[in-house]
């Protein structure tokens with residue numbers, strides 16, 4: 160796992176089929192995400208070069224490139240916003256955007272996805288197109304109330320317990 164600013168991401172190595180126009184588009188989209196999270200507890204972009212080269216079948220969806228914006232609140236509460244380019248199969252990519260919250264159920268599930276979207280890259284949607292769609296979703300969420308209970312209520316989950 161490597162971390163850094165989007166400008167440090169080796170896009171040509173991670174996604175060899177991108178055109179220069181595609182690279183410009185991805186960078187522009189990343190700029191909108193960076194702007195939306197500016198001034199917050201920020202996370203860096205993270206990438207895994209080994210997952211880009213992976214072409215076989217393997218369980219799960221390896222993350223090639225992602226951003227994880229975590230907001231910690233007092234009392235162990237947590238709200239997390241994710242944007243990830245994942246490999247869903249040989250030569251197949253998708254962009255996932257998700258919000259998750261710390262779990263306060265009687266049974267501890269650690270975290271819950273309270274909203275999640277997958278944008279599949281294919282003939283109809285380019286990687287820059289899917290990345291832009293995921294980023295728009297993420298920046299929309301970042302503009303919503305930054306209160307994990309707000310998200311738990313929307314998902315029908317129990318609120319944070321006051322101890």
Ligand SMILES: [Zn+2]
Nearest residue numbers: 262263264268
């Ligand atoms: Zn739970």
